[in-house]
Amino acid sequence: MNTPKRYMITAALPYANGPLHIGHVAGAYIPSDIYVKYLRLRGKDVCYVCGSDEHGAAITIRAKQEGISPQEIVDKYHGIIKNSFEKLNIDFDIFHRTSAKLHHETASEFFLDLYNNGKFVEKTTEQYYDEEFHQFLADRYITGECPKCENENAYGDQCEKCGSALSPLELKNPKSTLSGNTPSLKSTTHWFLPLDKHQEWLADWIENGMLDGEMHHEPKTWKKNVMGQVKSWLQDGLRPRAITRDLDWGVDVPQEIKGAEGKKLYVWLDAPIGYISATKQLALDGKIADWKTYWQDNDTELIHFLGKDNIVFHSIIFPSILKAKGEYILPKNVPANEFMNLEGDKISTSKDWAVWVHEYVEEFPDKIDELRYVLTANAPETKDSEFTWEDFQTRVNSELVATLGNFINRIAVLTHKYYDGVLENDIAAYESISEDLNQVFLTPNSEAIKSELERLIEQFKFREALDLLMTLARNANKFLTDKEPWKTIKTDEAQTKAVLFGSAQIVASLGIIAQAFLPNTAKKIFNLLNMESASWDDIGNLNLLKTGHKINEPELLFNKIDKEFVAAQVEKLEAKKKAKMEENKVVEEKKPEPLKAEIQFDDFAKIDLRLGTIIAAEKVKKADRLLHFTVDMGFETRSIVSGVAEHFTLEECIGKQVQVVANLAPRVMKKIESQGMILFAEDAQGKLHFVSPSSEVGNGNGVA
RNA sequence: GGCGCGGUAGCUCAGCUGGUUAGAGCGCAGCACUCAUAAUGCUGAGGUCGAGGGUUCGAGUCCCUCUCUCGCUACCA
Numbered sequence: 001m002n003t004p005k006r007y008m009i010t011a012a013l014p015y016a017n018g019p020l021h022i023g024h025v026a027g028a029y030i031p032s033d034i035y036v037k038y039l040r041l042r043g044k045d046v047c048y049v050c051g052s053d054e055h056g057a058a059i060t061i062r063a064k065q066e067g068i069s070p071q072e073i074v075d076k077y078h079g080i081i082k083n084s085f086e087k088l089n090i091d092f093d094i095f096h097r098t099s100a101k102l103h104h105e106t107a108s109e110f111f112l113d114l115y116n117n118g119k120f121v122e123k124t125t126e127q128y129y130d131e132e133f134h135q136f137l138a139d140r141y142i143t144g145e146c147p148k149c150e151n152e153n154a155y156g157d158q159c160e161k162c163g164s165a166l167s168p169l170e171l172k173n174p175k176s177t178l179s180g181n182t183p184s185l186k187s188t189t190h191w192f193l194p195l196d197k198h199q200e201w202l203a204d205w206i207e208n209g210m211l212d213g214e215m216h217h218e219p220k221t222w223k224k225n226v227m228g229q230v231k232s233w234l235q236d237g238l239r240p241r242a243i244t245r246d247l248d249w250g251v252d253v254p255q256e257i258k259g260a261e262g263k264k265l266y267v268w269l270d271a272p273i274g275y276i277s278a279t280k281q282l283a284l285d286g287k288i289a290d291w292k293t294y295w296q297d298n299d300t301e302l303i304h305f306l307g308k309d310n311i312v313f314h315s316i317i318f319p320s321i322l323k324a325k326g327e328y329i330l331p332k333n334v335p336a337n338e339f340m341n342l343e344g345d346k347i348s349t350s351k352d353w354a355v356w357v358h359e360y361v362e363e364f365p366d367k368i369d370e371l372r373y374v375l376t377a378n379a380p381e382t383k384d385s386e387f388t389w390e391d392f393q394t395r396v397n398s399e400l401v402a403t404l405g406n407f408i409n410r411i412a413v414l415t416h417k418y419y420d421g422v423l424e425n426d427i428a429a430y431e432s433i434s435e436d437l438n439q440v441f442l443t444p445n446s447e448a449i450k451s452e453l454e455r456l457i458e459q460f461k462f463r464e465a466l467d468l469l470m471t472l473a474r475n476a477n478k479f480l481t482d483k484e485p486w487k488t489i490k491t492d493e494a495q496t497k498a499v500l501f502g503s504a505q506i507v508a509s510l511g512i513i514a515q516a517f518l519p520n521t522a523k524k525i526f527n528l529l530n531m532e533s534a535s536w537d538d539i540g541n542l543n544l545l546k547t548g549h550k551i552n553e554p555e556l557l558f559n560k561i562d563k564e565f566v567a568a569q570v571e572k573l574e575a576k577k578k579a580k581m582e583e584n585k586v587v588e589e590k591k592p593e594p595l596k597a598e599i600q601f602d603d604f605a606k607i608d609l610r611l612g613t614i615i616a617a618e619k620v621k622k623a624d625r626l627l628h629f630t631v632d633m634g635f636e637t638r639s640i641v642s643g644v645a646e647h648f649t650l651e652e653c654i655g656k657q658v659q660v661v662a663n664l665a666p667r668v669m670k671k672i673e674s675q676g677m678i679l680f681a682e683d684a685q686g687k688l689h690f691v692s693p694s695s696e697v698g699n700g701n702g703v704a
Numbered sequence: 705g706g707c708g709c710g711g712u713a714g715c716u717c718a719g720c721u722g723g724u725u726a727g728a729g730c731g732c733a734g735c736a737c738u739c740a741u742a743a744u745g746c747u748g749a750g751g752u753c754g755a756g757g758g759u760u761c762g763a764g765u766c767c768c769u770c771u772c773u774c775g776c777u778a779c780c781a
Binding site: 223224225226227228229230231232233235236308309311312338339341346377378382383384385386391394395397398399401402403405406407409410411412413414417418444463464467470471474477478480481482484485486487489554556558559560620621622623624625626640641642643644645646661664665667669670674676677 | 705706707708709710711715716717718728729730731737738739740741743744745746773774775776777778779780781
């Protein structure tokens with residue numbers, strides 16, 4: 001494999017139904033940004049795109065909740081997210097959006113082309129449609145009369161009276177459970193991507209790195225977590241996946257296609273094409289000459305950065321689409337990160353357990369690099385990691401302030417104190433310490449820090465790479481302590497000058513490396529040194545700054561974080577979580593589950609509820625949630641399967657008296673026949689509780 | 705239940721194709737130093753490498769069984 005001529009770097013499109021939290025940023029955006037900054041420092045041709053993913057059902061639902069249009073939702077979050085990236089100095093060439101006209105055209109064209117070339121499988125079925133709610137009805141949204149037993153309340157998939165399996169079309173007098181109206185029958189067509197047909201080349205590509213008989217990439221360079229998950233999917237066997245939906249918010253299925261009306265592209269098809277439309281926009285803006293070279297030229301290296309939830313889309317589905325389309329290159333690598341937890345718990349939007357980026361950048365605009373540093377040093381590269389504010393404090397104080405910032409400050413202060421900020425030197429003395437200076441640029445294993453940095457970054461090991469920046473600063477501190485210029489100033493002027501001169505060169509190298517990780521800090525360092533930025537190859541250059549050059553007044557790069565800061569942040573988290581819980585409670589109270597359609601007494605009377613006692617309980621094999629109960633019903637013993645294994649231990653079930661729906665049609669689950677259903681009470685958290693009579697009632701008696 | 709990542713010092717993590725006394729940073733203890741945001745440097749204490757078997761002259765590193773975290777997936781009337 002030869003060196004690529006250019007790079008196409010993508011970062012997963014954030015979903016525009018909420019703001020960004022630190023987990024998103026640590027997972028996909030900071031790593032990709034570091035990688036891109038590094039490539040650019042080395043003078044590479046890089047195109048780096050992202051954008052907001054603005055379609056899909058979740059956005060329409062959110063819009064309904066907030067009482068505004070989907071467009072308003074995505075406009076709002078697109079703005080917030082874009083601003084967060086800018087404040088964090090994540091430098092996309094473009095932050096596009098999938099609601100843009102160009103994207104709709106691009107995705108639509110893409111779809112049509114694939115369609116015309118027979119790359120999809122089409123399935124047309126007759127489905128019931130609710131005119132009032134403007135949507136197709138899933139099986140369970142339809143009730144009607146069972147053709148076999150004349151039960152009037154059979155569901156679209158099954159009649160619960162006679163137990164027969166049904167399809168909605170068999171029902172007599174069907175009704176929509178949404179509006180209560182009679183639904184109309186409409187034929188609907190959906191398109192599927194036959195992933196099963198792609199299985200073979202995908203396996204060869206992923207496992208061996210071979211594409212069309214040629215070496216495409218070295219499989220060993222893919223991260224274990226990514227490889228593992230992808231292979232797992234391949235082993236299971238790939239299945240066709242629907243790529244269209246009946247929705248009203250998204251990219252239309254092209255009108256040229258029969259049956260396209262009311263159909264939208266499924267978001268996961270639409271979203272990755274967003275990378276391409278973003279690149280097109282970039283070309284229209286005149287920022288790049290031609291978008292095609294970045295997507296269709298074999299000399300381009302395509303890399304997708306993302307979180308683990310997106311692995312399958314980017315390493316199986318999107319590559320299948322690109323391959324089916326033809327002409328497009330496939331990703332060389334898909335470096336996915338795992339998840340970041342927060343203070344011992346999973347980050348959760350619904351519980352508001354998160355550090356929100358837009359809030360952080362607003363509150364601490366002078367601590368951007370601190371966040372970038374901590375999120376990189378603790379990135380979930382191989383396994384889930386954890387962010388705590390205490391760790392944030394420790395890392396800032398003992399690493400950024402005490403090691404990196406302190407060294408630079410020492411040099412600035414000494415140079416100003418002794419030489420009024422002017423770099424002086426003594427050739428002979430400089431020669432005598434050059435060996436020591438070169439040592440500073442070596443790792444403890446005597447590897448060159450510069451080449452190690454290159455190796456690690458190219459392997460996507462950013463936390464280790466960042467640690468090398470600290471290694472350099474530690475070495476530098478040691479060098480300075482060993483040379484003791486504050487002592488030699490009294491005895492050996494030449495030596496003192498040489499040491500400070502050399503130290504200033506180290507500071508410059510620190511600045512160069514910082515450009516990839518800590519852009520604001522790099523700027524401050526260069527400003528302090530009174531110089532323009534420098535190129536990557538000047539790392540370790542001991543004569544970058546010249547004799548007689550004057551540096552600026554010392555200025556602190558970082559400030560210490562105190563206990564109060566940490567306490568305030570933790571408190572804020574707890575308070576918001578609590579507030580959110582209250583809010584959720586209120587919502588629950590205000591919006592109880594809507595009542596189901598009214599039934600007649602006759603309907604109710606059909607249900608035969610009886611009391612019984614659980615006399616035996618065991619776990620159902622090969623099913624995590626199922627328990628198999630033996631229930632003494634008084635007149636007989638029943639075998640009943642319930643999905644409650646997560647709620648109760650076997651011991652606490654035995655001996656409990658329970659209410660049983662005794663005339664429910666039997667159903668076989670995991671080869672065990674379940675003869676009835678046990679009733680449980682469910683609380684707001686979804687936890688189940690036994691509903692037992694307050695005093696002993698004989699088994700087999702009814703419930704009235 | 706199936707599959708996958710992970711389970712290594714108090715904390716966060718490295719340990720490639722098996723090879724001498726298992727590493728780093730932070731934290732902790734002691735010493736040195738004073739140019740520096742009480743910062744820095746040196747030294748040290750701290751580990752049955754999740755548990756149990758096996759292969760081997762030799763295993764954190766390979767095989768088997770089990771277990772825990774997280775994720776994907778199935779079942780959940």
